[in-house]
Amino acid sequence: MRNGFFLFDTHTHLGQALHSGRATSEEDLLRSMDRHGVDRSLVIPFPMVEDFHAAHDYIAAAVGRHPDRLCGAACLNPYLGEAVYRQEVRRCREQYGFVALKLQPQYAGIHPLWKRHRYVFETALENGLPLIWHTGSGIPYSLPSLLMAPAREMPDLTIILAHCGGGGILVGEAIVAAQFCPNIYLELSTLMPNHILEVLASIPPERLLAGSDLIENTAVEFEKILGLEVAPEVKRAILSGTALRLFGGAA
Numbered sequence: 001m002r003n004g005f006f007l008f009d010t011h012t013h014l015g016q017a018l019h020s021g022r023a024t025s026e027e028d029l030l031r032s033m034d035r036h037g038v039d040r041s042l043v044i045p046f047p048m049v050e051d052f053h054a055a056h057d058y059i060a061a062a063v064g065r066h067p068d069r070l071c072g073a074a075c076l077n078p079y080l081g082e083a084v085y086r087q088e089v090r091r092c093r094e095q096y097g098f099v100a101l102k103l104q105p106q107y108a109g110i111h112p113l114w115k116r117h118r119y120v121f122e123t124a125l126e127n128g129l130p131l132i133w134h135t136g137s138g139i140p141y142s143l144p145s146l147l148m149a150p151a152r153e154m155p156d157l158t159i160i161l162a163h164c165g166g167g168g169i170l171v172g173e174a175i176v177a178a179q180f181c182p183n184i185y186l187e188l189s190t191l192m193p194n195h196i197l198e199v200l201a202s203i204p205p206e207r208l209l210a211g212s213d214l215i216e217n218t219a220v221e222f223e224k225i226l227g228l229e230v231a232p233e234v235k236r237a238i239l240s241g242t243a244l245r246l247f248g249g250a251a
Contacts (some may be wrong), residue, residue, distance in 0.1 A: 001037055002036070002037035002222065005232075005239045006039050006040075006244075007240060008039065008040045008041070008240040008244060009040070009212050009218065009222075010243045011132075011187055011189055011211025012041045012044065013043070013044050013045065013046050014029060014045070014059050014062060015046055015055045015058055016046070016049065016050070016055075017048060017049070018046070018050050019048040024214075024215060026062040026066075028215060029041065029062075029070075029215060030066065032218050033069065033218075036218045037222075038218065038222070039251075040068075040069055040070070040071070041070055041071075042073055042099070043059050043070050043073065044073040044075050044100075045059060045076070047075060047102075048077075048104075052075075052076040052077070053088070055075075056074060056076075056091075056092050056098075060072055060092075060096035060098075063097075071097075071247055071248065072096055072099065073101065073102050074088065074089050074092040074093075074098050075102040077108050078117060078119075079109075085120070086126075089101055089123050089124075089129070098129070099129065100129050100246075101129045101130070101131050102131075102162075103120060103131065103133050104138075105133070105134060105142050106142055108141075109141060110141060111141050112141070112149065112150055113146055113149055118150070121150045121153075121157060125156060125157040130157075130158040130185075130246050131157060131160065132160045132162050133147055133162060134162045134163065135147075135162060135163050135170065136163045136165055136167060136169060143173060144165050144177045147159055147161060147181075148181050151177070151181035151183050151184050155183055159183060159184050159185070160184075160209065160246075161177065161178070161184060162187045162189070163188075163191075164187060164189075164190070164191055166190055167190040167191070168191055168192055168195045171191060174186055174199075175198070175199055175202050178202075178203045179202055182207075184207075185207045185208070186199060186203060187211045188209065188210060188211065188238070189211040189217065190213070193224045196224065196225065196228060197228065197230075200230065205235075205237035205241075205242070206241065206242055206245075208237065208238045209238065209243050209246075210222060210225055210243075225238055225239055
């Protein structure tokens, strides 16, 4: 809790990253949350891991120990095969109660317009999970505009554009995508405060979320929202209201 606001971090990672060698433990994340007043976090495996089963099991164990602080999301490479992908996402939902599915196209190389990979979107929809799609680095697969087609084809699927285009580079694309597709939501990590105000000029706060991505970003990511000169109810929606509605939990 900070300044009277419940804080829900919708973009955190646990485990060992195969691509970078980075490691974040359950204890690391909880210490960061406590230090910065974060009440609840959505926990996602790093996009490249050595063993996706083990990565999901590790997160599930952490969630089981701290169900009031953490909730889990699945993330695995779709090129493992459609059957494996569908089965693992279903396992995470049914066995562990995971509440979202994440895809990092920078490493998976999945194009939102390729029909061959429509099962990624179908898997999220069939399991009732919001699909979090990394945007920014990894172009062309991570262009926000490319998510408009699947969003229009599957209006009952919630699609969250992580990083809202990435550092302000493609924030305009993310805004347009959300304007034309009411089931597209925007997660605001990496944006500057002026970018967030730009987003707010076009997209209601009920479709915006706060996230840190990495624990050293936590203070900056939440302070930039807390410091905005906007109404308290706008801050509250971004800091936790939208996330609580999508992922569950109580403020």
